Amino acid sequence: MLQIKKLYKSFNIGTDFENNIFRNFEIEFEDNTSTAIIGSNGCGKSTLMNIIAGSLIPDEGSIKIEGTDVSKFKEETRAKYIGRVHQNPSMGVSPSLTILENMALADKKNENFSLRKLIRKKE
Ligand SMILES: Nc1ncnc2c1ncn2[C@@H]1O[C@H](COP(=O)(O)OP(=O)(O)OP(=O)(O)O)[C@@H](O)[C@H]1O
Ligand SMILES: [Mg+2]
Secondary structure (H helix, E strand, O other): OEEEEEEEEEEOOOOOOOEEEEEEEEEEEOOOOOOOOOOOOOOOHHHHHHHHHOOOOOOEEEEEEOOEEOOOOOHHHHOOOOOOOOOOHHHOOOOOOOHHHHHHHHHOOOOOOOOOOOOOOOO
């Protein structure tokens, strides 16, 4: 399970452009479920993904993955706990692979690869 508790994130604090994206935001994602995050332009979807992955540091709040608090882990350390597939091919998506293959690569990046199949039946 992925749990986000008491999340706060603002940009440009103390300026005319102060933007409080998350104020005490909480959400839980159960294992083996899919969740779509939807919302208007600029509502904070990418910011949430960046906070979960560790590319952005929240002002306050905790992010727990399977009970481990990863909030203070750097992005590269956090990568052990979470796989991410970007929308933008320049961020590491392979255009010659299918969506499923790209997601399987992100899912298995901590595993040793050999010539075994990338996609197993459960995927
Ligand atoms: N590094 C930053 N510095 C200042 N403001 C930022 C920064 N990153 C995002 N923002 C602002 O935070 C808000 C949320 O941006 P975010 O990119 O998370 O929105 P989004 O929901 O992903 O939008 P879109 O649908 O356009 O992808 C926007 O107003 C954006 O301008
Ligand atoms: Mg976005």
